[in-house]
Amino acid sequence: MYPDFFNAKIHQRPVPEVIGHHEWLEKDFIATVQKRGAAIIEARGLSSAASAANAVVDTVRCLTNPTPHGDWFSVAVRSDGSYG
DSSP: OOOOTTSOEETTEEHHHHSOOHHHIIIIIHHHHHTHHHHHHHHHSSOTHHHHHHHHHHHHHHHHSOOOTTOOOOOOOOOOSOOO
């Protein structure tokens, strides 16, 4: 798992511009995201597989139902950069 904050935006602005602490983004943030499975196991005492399954269910629900007013939903698709 790699958080692609370089291409993410917060209120239409690039994340590194909004969160000016680039060292934190590149070290602590990435490490935290990459170790989240182990953190879930430590916190729950169970595998993080259920979390992944719940994420799939939530994504399908969001893709097949209207997003409530005032709420938001985002999803990413992995690409090799060819874009068609």
